[in-house]
Amino acid sequence: MSLFVKVSVLNVAAYRFDMLIRIFVSLMHLVADLLGVYVIFSNTKAVANWRVEHMVILVGVFRIVAGGIRIIIQHAAAL
Amino acid sequence: MPQIQVDHLSKTFKVTEREGGVRAAMRSLIRRKYKSVAAVDRVSFSVEQGEIVGFLGPNGAGKTTTLKMLSGLLHPTSGEARVLGHIPWKREPQYLRRISMLMGQRSQMQWDLPVMDSFYVHGAIYDLPKDQYQSTLDELIELLDIKSILKKQVRTLSLGERMKCEIAVSLLHRPSVLFLDEPTIGVDITMQTRIRKFIGEYNRKHGATIILTSHYMADVTALCRRIIVIDHGHILFDGQLDDLSEKLAPFKVIKIDLDRDISNYDFASLGEVLLREGRKVEIRVPKGSAPAAAERILSDLPIQDLTIEDPPIEHVIAKAFGGGAAGVPGATESTSEPVVEEVAK
Amino acid sequence: MRHLFRAFGVILKTEINVMLQYRGEIVLWSVWGLVNPLVLYAIFKAGAQSNADGKMAGLTVPQIAAYYFMIMIVGHVVAAWDTHDMGFYIRTGRMSGMLLKPMLPLWKSLAGNLAYKICTLVFVGPMWILVVFLIHPQFDCKPWQVALGLVALVMAFALNYCLTYVIALVAFWTTKLDAVGELYFGLSMFIGGRFYPLDALPHWLRIFADCLPFQYMAYFPAELFTGHMTDPALIVRAFVTQAAWIVGALISFRIFWSAAVKHYSAVSG
Numbered sequence: 001m002s003l004f005v006k007v008s009v010l011n012v013a014a015y016r017f018d019m020l021i022r023i024f025v026s027l028m029h030l031v032a033d034l035l036g037v038y039v040i041f042s043n044t045k046a047v048a049n050w051r052v053e054h055m056v057i058l059v060g061v062f063r064i065v066a067g068g069i070r071i072i073i074q075h076a077a078a079l
Numbered sequence: 080m081p082q083i084q085v086d087h088l089s090k091t092f093k094v095t096e097r098e099g100g101v102r103a104a105m106r107s108l109i110r111r112k113y114k115s116v117a118a119v120d121r122v123s124f125s126v127e128q129g130e131i132v133g134f135l136g137p138n139g140a141g142k143t144t145t146l147k148m149l150s151g152l153l154h155p156t157s158g159e160a161r162v163l164g165h166i167p168w169k170r171e172p173q174y175l176r177r178i179s180m181l182m183g184q185r186s187q188m189q190w191d192l193p194v195m196d197s198f199y200v201h202g203a204i205y206d207l208p209k210d211q212y213q214s215t216l217d218e219l220i221e222l223l224d225i226k227s228i229l230k231k232q233v234r235t236l237s238l239g240e241r242m243k244c245e246i247a248v249s250l251l252h253r254p255s256v257l258f259l260d261e262p263t264i265g266v267d268i269t270m271q272t273r274i275r276k277f278i279g280e281y282n283r284k285h286g287a288t289i290i291l292t293s294h295y296m297a298d299v300t301a302l303c304r305r306i307i308v309i310d311h312g313h314i315l316f317d318g319q320l321d322d323l324s325e326k327l328a329p330f331k332v333i334k335i336d337l338d339r340d341i342s343n344y345d346f347a348s349l350g351e352v353l354l355r356e357g358r359k360v361e362i363r364v365p366k367g368s369a370p371a372a373a374e375r376i377l378s379d380l381p382i383q384d385l386t387i388e389d390p391p392i393e394h395v396i397a398k399a400f401g402g403g404a405a406g407v408p409g410a411t412e413s414t415s416e417p418v419v420e421e422v423a424k
Numbered sequence: 425m426r427h428l429f430r431a432f433g434v435i436l437k438t439e440i441n442v443m444l445q446y447r448g449e450i451v452l453w454s455v456w457g458l459v460n461p462l463v464l465y466a467i468f469k470a471g472a473q474s475n476a477d478g479k480m481a482g483l484t485v486p487q488i489a490a491y492y493f494m495i496m497i498v499g500h501v502v503a504a505w506d507t508h509d510m511g512f513y514i515r516t517g518r519m520s521g522m523l524l525k526p527m528l529p530l531w532k533s534l535a536g537n538l539a540y541k542i543c544t545l546v547f548v549g550p551m552w553i554l555v556v557f558l559i560h561p562q563f564d565c566k567p568w569q570v571a572l573g574l575v576a577l578v579m580a581f582a583l584n585y586c587l588t589y590v591i592a593l594v595a596f597w598t599t600k601l602d603a604v605g606e607l608y609f610g611l612s613m614f615i616g617g618r619f620y621p622l623d624a625l626p627h628w629l630r631i632f633a634d635c636l637p638f639q640y641m642a643y644f645p646a647e648l649f650t651g652h653m654t655d656p657a658l659i660v661r662a663f664v665t666q667a668a669w670i671v672g673a674l675i676s677f678r679i680f681w682s683a684a685v686k687h688y689s690a691v692s693g
Binding site for chain 1: 472480511598619625
């Protein structure tokens with residue numbers, strides 16, 4: 001596992017510009033998710049009884065799981 | 080007027096350099112170390128129409144980089160070149176239609192489709208008239224013996240079959256100038272012979288000018304009378320293959336098979352002893368003294384077999400590479416004029 | 425010019441043949457294009473049903489359905505992915521083979537793009553019809569809006585393709601461009617109207633969206649097809665802006681292509 005992580009890091013770091021943009025994109029995804037929640041809830045108070053705090057938690061869980069998949073499974077599959 | 084004219088052509092690459100490991104990778108994110116590599120350094124040569132020139136050099140010598148500049152793939156850092164009257168890196172369609180570059184390790188065919196489809200696409204891209212396309216195709220199919228594989232998908236072909244098809248695709252538009260970068264790489268001996276024969280035949284029939292790079296000396300000896308030796312971006316030798324051999328290795332190798340064991344004969348007095356194993360002896364002698372040495376061996380020793388050979392061309396070339404500019408008489412030395420400092424990013 | 429059309433036709437047929445080798449992939453890509461709009465429709469529908477007036481961002485549920493249905497179609501038609509492919513071609517050395525030919529690599533890429541759309545149409549067409557029966561979109565458009573919508577759709581594709589290709593040229597310098605492709609795609613989704621109708625965005629975000637070309641790749645044609653855009657002055661202004669972005673992209677391509685080829689270092693042998 002640690003070998004996969006190391007090789008993934010080395011592969012990503014080999015392309016500096018792409019890596020910087022990738023970091024920015026990851027942050028942008030998080031901002032976009034939260035902005036998305038903001039857009040929805042500025043037009044309604046609830047979505048099928050889910051309130052804004054529920055949505056924020058859902059977004060957080062999704063980001064953590066997606067990040068884990070990206071770091072571990074997706075890069076390992078690419079190898 | 081030469082068909083290919085190259086004047087002080089140079090190409091310098093800026094490459095990154097770092098140690099292995101994660102720590103070094105992280106360090107290089109902040110501070111990256113670069114190195115300038117002069118892949119080609121002020122090379123000059125010309126090639127007349129119909130010539131086949133062997134372009135030889137060790138790995139990283141600058142052969143492929145030179146071919147890529149002449150085919151228009153790379154812009155040079157400095158210098159000039161004209162091929163068929165065109166400046167290659169301007170990449171004019173009229174120029175690209177008259178040249179072809181075959182890169183042994185790269186496929187230019189449609190990987191997922193039958194071979195015939197690749198030919199058809201190539202014909203459309205080069206805007207070949209229908210009858211010319213058909214007659215050229217028929218000729219290539221016969222010469223390369225690829226009729227049985229035309230309906231096979233390219234990805235299912237063996238390496239030898241694919242190389243033959245790559246050659247066919249490269250020649251479909253009847254280019255006047257061919258750049259062949261290791262055309263026989265990875266291919267078995269029978270196929271190498273076939274490909275060499277075909278290239279020679281194509282040159283004779285159509286008068287195409289060919290620059291060929293190869294690590295197989297058999298390619299060079301079979302096809303090229305003239306060779307250009309390049310190392311570290313400099314031309315070390317440009318001339319006839321025989322002249323290089325004469326200049327670098329003016330020797331003959333006498334191989335002796337004795338009839339019985341001889342222990343007390345002074346073989347070193349004949350020349351340099353290369354091998355002494357049981358009844359087999361090999362001696363290197365200067366070319367001029369080979370007949371006299373052979374006569375003496377025949378009269379002094381009980382011989383079962385005796386042959387006199389030229390040193391293998393591989394040894395000659397290796398000597399040229401190993402000696403660098405100093406290893407080759409008359410090699411072009413660097414001048415004191417400064418290299419243009421434009422560095423490719 | 426005639427030669428170019430003939431050659432392009434042959435390349436297009438070839439790309440279709442290549443696509444048809446991988447039918448499973450075609451089905452998967454077809455399904456992928458449906459998922460995002462359907463999920464967002466479901467969210468907006470739920471949001472509208474939670475509001476007293478039954479509307480979300482001024483749209484009723486059937487109007488929301490119409491909007492996301494059109495986004496589904498528009499998204500399929502305007503899709504372009506050269507920001508991902510270009511880096512791959514350069515890193516693997518395939519770009520060298522393309523550059524040796526007397527034809528811009530752009531034509532092969534365009535042919536591949538159109539081939540994808542033609543091949544997937546066989547699968548997405550029936551899926552779109554099924555979606556109509558599932559979500560009951562309400563279209564308020566008139567024939568002239570549909571006609572203008574078709575023009576806007578073609579221009580939206582031209583704009584997205586040209587811009588994507590220009591951005592993809594950065595790969596000649598950086599070699600890898602996947603993250604930039606993701607950034608571009610993310611922006612086009614969020615402020616292009618593919619996530620939400622732009623009317624749902626807060627004012628400050630709408631100003632930001634108006635400064636960029638993304639809404640002309642999705643929101644503008646979708647609004648015409650659904651009949652929500654009716655003001656002639658607004659429509660004319662949108663067309664002019666769309667055309668200006670296309671011209672800008674084409675000029676940028678001419679400039680950057682020469683520079684890119686000059687910088688090409690033919691990595692990977």
